[in-house]
Amino acid sequence: MTPGMQTAGLSPLDRPNSYIGKAVPRPNLERLLEGRGQYVSDITLPRMVHAVFVRSPHAHARIVGIDVTEAKTMSGVIAVVTGAELAKVITPWVGVLSHLKGLKSAPQHAIAVDRACWQGEAVAAVLATSRALAEDAAEHVVVEYEPLPVVTNVRTALDPATPIIHAELGDNLAFERKIDAGAVDDAFKRSDKIVDVEFIFGRHTGVTLEPRSIVADWAPGDRRMTVYLGNQAPHMVQNIVAKHLDLEEAQVRVLCKDVGGSFGVKVHIYADEMATCALSKLLRRPVKFVADRVESFNTDIHARDHICRGRIGVSHDGTINVFEIDDLTGVGPYSMYPRTSAVEANQVIILIGGPYTTPNYRGRTRVVFQNKNVMSQYRGVGHPIACSITEGLVDLAAQAIGMDPVEIRRRNMVRDDAYPCDSPTGLKFEALSHHASLDKLVAMMRYDDLRAEQVKLRKQGIYRGIGIASFIEVTNPGAAFYGVGGARISSQDGVAVRLDAAGTVICQTSVTEQGQGSESMTAQIVASAIGVSMEKVRVILGDTDNTPYGGGTWASRGTGIAGEAALQAAKVLRGNILATAAAILQGKPDDFDIVDGMIVDAHGQQRIELNELTRIAYFRPDTLPPGFQPELMATRHYVPRQYPFAFTNGVQASWLEVDVITGKVKLLKHWVVEDCGTIINPQLVDEQIRGGVVQGLGAALFEHCIYDETGQLTNANMADYLVPMATEMPDIEVGHQISPTLESELGAKGAGEAGAAGAAACVSNAVNDALSPFGVTITEIPLTPRLILTALGRI
Amino acid sequence: MIAPVPIALTVNHERVEALVLPRLNLADFLRDHLSLTGTHVGCEHGVCGACTVRVNGDIVRSCLILAIQAENATVETIEGLSDSGEIADLQSAFHQRNALQCGFCTPAMLMAAQDLLLTNPDPDRDQIREHLSGNYCRCTGYHAIVDAVESTAHARLERAG
DSSP: OOOHHTHHHOEEEEEEEETTOOOOOOOOOOOHHOOOOGGGGGOTTTOOEEEEEOOOOOSSSEEEEEEEEHTTSSEEEEEEEEEHHHHHTTTTOOOOOSSSSSSOOOOBOSSOOOEESTTOEEEEEEEESSSHHHHHHHTOOOOEEOOOOOOGGGGTTTTSSSSOSSSSGSSSEEEEEEEEEEOHHHHHTSSSEEEEEEEEEOOOOOOOOOOEEEEEEEEEETTEEEEEEOOOOOHHHHHHHHHHOOOOOOEEEEOOOOSOTTTGGGGOHHHHHHHHHHHHHHSSSSEEEEEHHHHHHHHHHHHEEEEEEEEEEEETTTEEEEEEEEEEEOOOSSSEEEEEEHHHHHHHHHHHTTTBOEEEEEEEEEOOOOOOOOBBBOOTTTTTHHHHHHHHHHHHHHHHOOOOOHHHHHHHBBBBTTTTTTTTOOOOOOOOOHHHHHHHHHHHHTTHHHHHHHHHHTTTEEEEEEEEEEEEEEEEEOOOTTTTTTTTOOEEEEHHHHOOOOOEEEEEESSSSSSSSSSHHHHHHHHHHHHHGGGGEEEEEBBBSSSSOOSSSSSIIIIIIHHHHHHHHHHHHHHHHHHHHHHHHSSSSGGGGEEEEEOOOTTOOEEEEEEHHHHHHHHOOOGTTTTTTOEEEEEEEEEOOOOEEEEEEEEEEEEEEOOOOTOOOEEEEEEEEEEEEEEEEEHHHHHHHHHHHHHHHHHHHOOOBBTTTSSSEEEEEEETTTOOGGGOOOOEEEEEEEOOOOOSOOOOOOOOOOHHHHHHHHHHHHHHHTTGGOOOOEEEESOOOHHHHHHTOOO | OOOOEEEEETTTTHHHHHHHHETOBBHIIIIIITTOSSSOOOOOSSOOOOTTTTTEEEEEEEESBBBGTTTTTEEEEEHHHHHHHTTTTHHHHHHHHHOOOOOSSHHHHHHHHHHHHHOOOSSHHHHHHHHHGGGGOOSSSSSSHHHHHHHHHHHHHHHHH
16 A cells, blocks of 8 residues: 555544554653652752742731841841832732623732731742741741731621721622523422532642742843743743733743642742742842742642532422522632632533533622632632532432432433533533443443442441542633633644754644643654654743743643644644655655655655755755755644633542441542543543542542631641542543544543542542431531531531 | 751762751752752651652651761662662653653652562552552552552562562
8 A cells, every 4th residue: 555545535643653542651751750850949040049938927917017137137148028128129910800700809919018818928038048048037037917807707708797808899709600591490490309408618729749939030131030930831921920020021931841740730820939030130140939838738729618509400200400509719818810719610600510401500609808828720620619519419319309320310411412502501512422421431330230239238337339420621721711801821822843954853832741741742743743753753842932822731721722733733844844855856745755754655665764854955955956945844823713612521430438437438449431532642641530530539538728717727738638648549440432622633622620520529429329328418528537427426 | 056067978879978957857968969859849747758768778758857867878869779770660660651740759659669569579559559658649649650560560570480
């Protein structure tokens, strides 16, 4: 067979030797395996000083005075800087976006100027020749505070008697949104059973294993700021740093090399990091800040703190007639900048009931200010909450009418042949696979066998439960996410590919890498589309000076958006290479193909290697036909335009055992079936799913930022804030359905957050299933032994 | 402040002499004085395990011991274990199985896994999970790590015949 025949009608991705759909190992992992990565915490620059922040011990207090006299005299101290002093070189910000209508917030400073609004907000910075010396001196900065009344309880945050945190805003309401679709009251009236419960979601946080770290290097001679930062969105950071430090964007270079965990925690830019940039500009030398673990708990964004009343109306035949929610969340004293703190609530309200045909839905969400650490987007953003409410209600409805949880889902999920279609709230679904995914899940977990085992074990006093949760997930967001609201956060991504003089493909992409495999995904696509081995592709990312402009890695967008840009750029380069080959070999471009780095002709005959082609193109262009100029570099950008988001779907199941004496939950097994469209690397997708699941399992059972009524975070350390350990986690089996998006040639949708979306919901449902003989329903996470034993009436 | 103290120890088979402050912990000594940045600092209070190194053959949390306590000790870090080839098969299994994502926990995870395999050449999955429970990983969910350790154990047993 000739190469021309092999590839006729085939996408480059389907060609022989394609890496698409192959579980190849990620390139360039040796440096991480050998401890030779370069995380920001590893970076040391000449004349670098270390910043340590003095933080407010009060949740709300006026700063009466700061005495730095003694601190300034201490060993190694270079400077002590207050908020008022720093405000001369950096402007404050307000975390609002115009498309989140009515969202309000107050100006936030890099370092508090007059008032600290949460325990842990920085009130001064100490700079010294080592972190230890800076910490020594920080203890000698004397801050006089006048404590102010605190707002900590979200339930009373809007009461007239509650103090208003920012008087100029008029109240503590940051954002409110309502949805009313269909005929909700009628639907409840004709329902045979109505379930009405309150769900409580504990506040938790990402706990990236490497704390937030930054080295800011203002070079006065170049008038440039180089920022080494563990971050997912370097171009966003470039914009924000320039804007608030009175610089042009071209004066700011942001470098994101190895990042020790991100999960959305590092998609934001924090006041501490902004202060570090400003301090570097002020001191005209590099400044490093690495958060310690206590600071991480007090200042990394938190998420999920929601109280939500949920109602569902169901008929005896299993038809779900209506959903209704009333959601309340407290997000700290400021809306996070620039992505805001209203997105999680906004996602919750739009995603309720997502997998189902139910036409009637009423929802309200309110976001209130409080004197706690700021909340904002963390992996899954709203999905875990919407999924837990929806799937919790569906299970309770099934229980109310005596129907199996799988059966009620089958009767109500949108049919797999119904697409494209819109949800009652106007979400646009291109192609989902709820039924096929559920069928596959039921087969994988051997649902009927588990039910039989459950019944048998119950007779022996062993209480096991099965929990199932379906979900839809927002991926591949277009400009609707941030751009339309006025944020300079790009929804498009760009990829440049070039064939260098040695025949190696150099690829620069605006997507970033935090371990999910962006580099591998890019190399697999580019290598496949051009026709070279992956070893011949070098990917450059995380550098605003050396990559095209783009959004980065967040909202499960890397593969679907930057992957498509990589494909299109590589196809153009492939065409240019073939044109050059045709010029050298005196034929037509269509007569040739590139197979494993070799130009072959229509008879499959190997003609010249790519490094021979590049030798001629770069060093002997005089031998080419007159007027022919090889263009061995190509750039393409991509953003989805047809759909605001590419929705994906999935379903998860948990099998667990509740010890009714101790209240402990033992996770036995977890299953996931998800549909992210075209899969580039199944191993990487599976591992994204597993990692996300375990973060959701942590939320379900352990993770909780516990504040007292005075706004003190009482468990800001790793011994008291529990994260999942290996021994507590189950094996996780992952299966796939594949419904590609037709909007792109690649057909890929996102997978990074699907695991987190449904894991906690399954566990809650499984615990309630296990405890059903006791007539107990718990709709709160984390499901601690205390919570379970209290529900059982044992304590 | 107490004055610096001279110490002498062996790090990755090299003799090291240094003047250190008594309060300096071993993790900061390795990272800041010897530039051995493969030893990571995740919590600085002995919980996350990212700073695990081998001291006199035992794995320890280098954030919980002082550099001066390592006087005359033999210290091995991930750089040493990598260069000696001792864990090449384990590293390869981690790579093939994608048992790392961000890689921040990985050097210490490899240390802990090798420690297990040296004492228990044929651990079951529960034993692997138990032994690695002092090392937090926020990316992988642990399943792939357990797979990689299990497959390394099996391969070593096969090679040993």
